[in-house]
Amino acid sequence: MLDNTMLMEMLRRMMRIRHFEEAVINLVERGEIVGAAHSYIGEEAVAVGACMALRDDDWITGNHRSHGHPIAKGGDVRTAMAELLGKSTGICKGKGGSMHLADFSIGILGESGILGSAIPTAVGAALGSQLQGNDRVAVPFFGDGASNEGAFHESINLAAVWKLPVVFLCENNQYAVTSSFKQMVAVENIADRAAAYAIPGVLVDGQDVIAMYEAVTEAVARARSGQGPSLVEGRTYRYQDHSLGLGRIVRDPYRDDAEVEEWKLRDPIDIHKARLLEQSIATQDEIDQVENKVKEQIEEAITFARESPYPEPSELFEDMFANKIPLE
Amino acid sequence: MLDNTMLMEMLRRMMRIRHFEEAVINLVERGEIVGAAHSYIGEEAVAVGACMALRDDDWITGNHRSHGHPIAKGGDVRTAMAELLGKSTGICKGKGGSMHLADFSIGILGESGILGSAIPTAVGAALGSQLQGNDRVAVPFFGDGASNEGAFHESINLAAVWKLPVVFLCENNQYAVTSSFKQMVAVENIADRAAAYAIPGVLVDGQDVIAMYEAVTEAVARARSGQGPSLVEGRTYRYQDHSLGLGRIVRDPYRDDAEVEEWKLRDPIDIHKARLLEQSIATQDEIDQVENKVKEQIEEAITFARESPYPEPSELFEDMFANKIPLE
Amino acid sequence: MTQTQTDTRNITLTQALNEAMREEMRQDERVFIMGEDIQSGVYGASGGLFAEFGGERVRDCPLSENAFMGAAVGAAAVGMRPIVESAFCFMWVAMDSLVSQASKMRYMFGGQVDLPIVYRASMYYGGSMAAHHSDRSYPLFMHIPGFKVVFPSNAYDGKALLRAAIQEDDPVIFCEDRTILGARTHVPEEDYSIPLGVADIKREGTDATIVAIGGMVPRALAAAEALASEGISAEVLDPRTLVPLDKEAILKSVAKTGRLVVVDMAHKTCSAASEIAAIVSMEGFWDLQAPIQRLGTVNVHIPFSPALEPLCYATDESIAEAVRTTLA
Amino acid sequence: MTQTQTDTRNITLTQALNEAMREEMRQDERVFIMGEDIQSGVYGASGGLFAEFGGERVRDCPLSENAFMGAAVGAAAVGMRPIVESAFCFMWVAMDSLVSQASKMRYMFGGQVDLPIVYRASMYYGGSMAAHHSDRSYPLFMHIPGFKVVFPSNAYDGKALLRAAIQEDDPVIFCEDRTILGARTHVPEEDYSIPLGVADIKREGTDATIVAIGGMVPRALAAAEALASEGISAEVLDPRTLVPLDKEAILKSVAKTGRLVVVDMAHKTCSAASEIAAIVSMEGFWDLQAPIQRLGTVNVHIPFSPALEPLCYATDESIAEAVRTTLA
Numbered sequence A, B: 001m002l003d004n005t006m007l008m009e010m011l012r013r014m015m016r017i018r019h020f021e022e023a024v025i026n027l028v029e030r031g032e033i034v035g036a037a038h039s040y041i042g043e044e045a046v047a048v049g050a051c052m053a054l055r056d057d058d059w060i061t062g063n064h065r066s067h068g069h070p071i072a073k074g075g076d077v078r079t080a081m082a083e084l085l086g087k088s089t090g091i092c093k094g095k096g097g098s099m100h101l102a103d104f105s106i107g108i109l110g111e112s113g114i115l116g117s118a119i120p121t122a123v124g125a126a127l128g129s130q131l132q133g134n135d136r137v138a139v140p141f142f143g144d145g146a147s148n149e150g151a152f153h154e155s156i157n158l159a160a161v162w163k164l165p166v167v168f169l170c171e172n173n174q175y176a177v178t179s180s181f182k183q184m185v186a187v188e189n190i191a192d193r194a195a196a197y198a199i200p201g202v203l204v205d206g207q208d209v210i211a212m213y214e215a216v217t218e219a220v221a222r223a224r225s226g227q228g229p230s231l232v233e234g235r236t237y238r239y240q241d242h243s244l245g246l247g248r249i250v251r252d253p254y255r256d257d258a259e260v261e262e263w264k265l266r267d268p269i270d271i272h273k274a275r276l277l278e279q280s281i282a283t284q285d286e287i288d289q290v291e292n293k294v295k296e297q298i299e300e301a302i303t304f305a306r307e308s309p310y311p312e313p314s315e316l317f318e319d320m321f322a323n324k325i326p327l328e
Numbered sequence C, D: 001m002t003q004t005q006t007d008t009r010n011i012t013l014t015q016a017l018n019e020a021m022r023e024e025m026r027q028d029e030r031v032f033i034m035g036e037d038i039q040s041g042v043y044g045a046s047g048g049l050f051a052e053f054g055g056e057r058v059r060d061c062p063l064s065e066n067a068f069m070g071a072a073v074g075a076a077a078v079g080m081r082p083i084v085e086s087a088f089c090f091m092w093v094a095m096d097s098l099v100s101q102a103s104k105m106r107y108m109f110g111g112q113v114d115l116p117i118v119y120r121a122s123m124y125y126g127g128s129m130a131a132h133h134s135d136r137s138y139p140l141f142m143h144i145p146g147f148k149v150v151f152p153s154n155a156y157d158g159k160a161l162l163r164a165a166i167q168e169d170d171p172v173i174f175c176e177d178r179t180i181l182g183a184r185t186h187v188p189e190e191d192y193s194i195p196l197g198v199a200d201i202k203r204e205g206t207d208a209t210i211v212a213i214g215g216m217v218p219r220a221l222a223a224a225e226a227l228a229s230e231g232i233s234a235e236v237l238d239p240r241t242l243v244p245l246d247k248e249a250i251l252k253s254v255a256k257t258g259r260l261v262v263v264d265m266a267h268k269t270c271s272a273a274s275e276i277a278a279i280v281s282m283e284g285f286w287d288l289q290a291p292i293q294r295l296g297t298v299n300v301h302i303p304f305s306p307a308l309e310p311l312c313y314a315t316d317e318s319i320a321e322a323v324r325t326t327l328a
């Protein structure tokens, strides 16, 4: 089922995230992006592997580390970039910014800045599928840290007893800001927590996009056929510090440079590229073409974002309510 | 370690709860107790077995089904009964009522009407023990229903990673109001959830006070010696409907009379009595003496409560703050 | 009170709410209801709905309020129209889903999504339910942008307002005051409607305006009746919805009477009454002939004792006295 | 700005808060601090505390706010004095521990327990942090009985008020406004103290009273400065604590000036500003020579775009304009 087109699309989306994120780092440094932005570099295989296992009409929700999920789900980088710059052409008209990307037209029900908040939202979308009698699946993305929030527990139990089509997707990048999950999570793997809900829990190499794709495909099949939720843990790593612009955090027992360098040896894009070459699925040239195309796209997105206007003051009071009321 | 005095004390406390609760049913019917009251009849072995495994200076917290825990911990029935009648001599000066019994002087940190709310409180008391360098243990009591609250998950993980001296005590009476835990909890036993925190989880016959005592004794020993928390599930049954005065709830798939009658055959007091007789620890006469004494105590408590004055209007504004401020 | 059905049909507020839900569920299959033990209908308003609509659309939930109140958001986001049955006291555990998701999603995602959800929030105050079960925290939901807040004071208003709330495309906090749930008023068989945002003069008068909310309306009416016998003509205005608030109606009444008494059953500080007083002190200042009188619940938690609880709230007499004061 | 240490010592509010905690922790070993990533001190105020006091007393917590804010209650109940570092936006997930336990326990248990806890609540508004991270929900904590609410507007006040809060035997919500955290004021080396409940006239004036809160104080002072050049003498009053509120000081100032402008950075409806306006409209009515002006954050969630966010809040100019209006 994983044909060459899909394998190349995986590469393309991972590269799109990578180059988007590199552009973001640059724009943050230049002061063009303000507020908070959290980089997904290093974790691309998790969202891309998972989202390639989904249909366009499936649902996802995400968190503060928020650019990878929508791009992986097929979101437009132009409106995403415009959003990060606070422009009126942004996907949320500049009201959301980095932490609140969403595109309801393609199943992206929103990134959430509050840890765990969007997990119940995804469960509710899955409940919608069940009530509407369709087979759309919902995938909430959340971190190792967020798996300690009560919302995680309540949501999984609810989805389990109602047999809702949800794939709980934990991106275990091993730290929550400076806190190692080894100190903060009582079990060895987040996936082990599935035992508390009698659902499958699987630990996956989050640097391997195909491993992610396969694990999520299996969980999605289960969900679609009415057998209920699963918990998938992608073990991964973020290259950057927690939040761009916060500055480099150095502290024992927080991670050291050696650890970061070690993980970079297992870069998800490099791993996938090597496989494509090795299995003669693509030539270096073809890969370069994909990358160049992606770079162009990102450049274009930046230009689009820069040239877009800011929202008008009058837009401040728009969008609060569907049935409008006077606001002061 | 379970000497005859303790075995008799177990009987005494279970009987004290039973007769207290029977009096409460009567007082609710007569309109002398107003508001909500939840009966512990049928579940006596759980709290008594657990609390007999504790020292006087250990901590407990409880929930809305709230009379059994403080009595099991050695609380005074006079001030408890006065509290239920809203009198100024009540343990909380009439401000708490049935759902908010507490006695900080003997480690009863309070029953809580909100499900799950007092679990973090118990964890905090255990944190206090750790910080103060003593070995006092904390036991939060909560139901099968409450184990679906986020507070349950967060609290156990916190206690587990900090190795706090807590024994999480789930009273699984198999229903939350009309909802069977089989429909509401994804795993077969609440104790199975311990797997999500790498702590011991044990399912105990909650009708057998000695089984409860032994399981909790083991968990307490673990906690006291710095090895961290455990989860103990006492499988039990409530004879009354959820809340006194709500009226009899009859509904499929809620429980039927046959089920109630079946459980009454495993009455915790009967089981313990039979054992005492069989092992010649007590004669029927001695048992009757204990029971008569308990009855007297409860009668006396009712008289005390009835004869006590209501709080003065001026007490309304008392007790809000330690460092008082004017209140309107 | 027996009435011929064709003539005047007097039903309780609880029955009116039940009818509203039943009719909306019949008309629109996207409407469904979630809550705790609603299938058994023990708490009144959802009685009989399970029998008619089945367990898919009348869903008993595990005790995981944050998850199911958040699932309502997700379900609404994908096209359903959930009604959630709960109580203010049980919404603290779900505040994150309510605030971070329900109230914020539409705005922060640039208006991409409508969230038609009704959160039915009971208030159990006034029945010796003590501190944990007596919350009346609607002022919080007025303070947080994104909610409409509706508060009927009788069955007639209640039925139409709940139907309007269900038809609304925004999240609504629907306040249900147990002190008036059993009161009967005429409710026609025929269709009728009341839009959100329109206050109602419950009694006309010329000397002073009493703005009263929910369960305080009958008390205000009793006060007005008593004052009439003293020759004082008090107007009783029921805002019916607090967001949107019919400011014009209030200002108009104050322009006529020159005097304002506001009666709320929330705690006084930062209450709905504070807000209304503030608005009139800004926008109706020149009409005021005497200081505003604000009545509300005293700033303590609700004590259990029946000797204390009634002292917390405004009464017929305290309202009448406040009117006299404005006229002194 | 370099200053000789012996002369005038100008430090930031962040540094002042750090000093306050350090000094209290040195003086009283029951004081400890809990929060997320506080050992690394990335967020400022807790910097260096881990190095001095170690991991027992400076505890990094898992992302389980309801559990650890509730654990603070339990720890306080058994004799500790916890400081919890968090932010209003992360307190929604912990509201149950805050409201049901921290605010209610003392009263509902009849005053049996003191709960000396400081919840340090950051506000990240004003920095393009968007809807999820810009909450300023202190009016909720004013509305809920049981909390003291403290809100310093500069480093001098901040140090003394935080020390007072830590010494307080009641739960305190301590508001930290990021728009002023970096501002420096003189803070003496020597001990000094400010009691809770005492407002401060930050600038004397005779024509109008501006009551300004937290980060609005510098804006009010700038407005007063601008007005002075127009010959208008505005008094700027900083309540410093919102519960208890120094009502007398406000009424006294209004008695002198006859005009009131209240400036809040919470959303307008049911805000601190509403409350102050209500109080003055009741108790200072006869002193008022013009309608009260209430300034606050507009009733929408905080938009990300730097083109929109500044329009949400009161500004130097809008405050000055409001004063002019009261004098027109």
Ligand SMILES: Cc1ncc(C[n+]2csc(CCOP(=O)(O)OP(=O)(O)O)c2C)c(N)n1
Binding pocket: A064, A065, A113, A114, A115, A116, A142, A143, A144, A145, A146, A147, A171, A173, A174, A175, A176, A177, A242, D036, D063, D065, D090, D093
């Ligand atoms: C309820 C809540 N608490 C705290 C925060 C602050 N915060 C933002 S991201 C973060 C760490 C999250 O860690 P994790 O879930 O592992 O995701 P990661 O950043 O590693 O992708 C924290 C503590 C928050 N946003 N929400």
Ligand SMILES: Cc1ncc(C[n+]2csc(CCOP(=O)(O)OP(=O)(O)O)c2C)c(N)n1
Binding pocket: B064, B065, B113, B114, B115, B142, B143, B144, B145, B146, B147, B171, B173, B174, B175, B176, B177, B242, C036, C063, C065, C090, C093
């Ligand atoms: C947060 C919260 N949600 C709902 C309720 C209403 N309620 C009170 S008791 C109860 C059932 C509790 O079941 P369980 O935890 O199993 O305890 P049991 O009554 O069986 O002892 C419910 C739903 C509540 N008190 N608190």
Ligand SMILES: [Mg+2]
Binding pocket: A143, A144, A145, A171, A172, A173, A174, A175, A176, A177
């Ligand atoms: Mg992480």
Ligand SMILES: [Mg+2]
Binding pocket: B143, B144, B145, B171, B172, B173, B174, B175, B176, B177
């Ligand atoms: Mg139960």
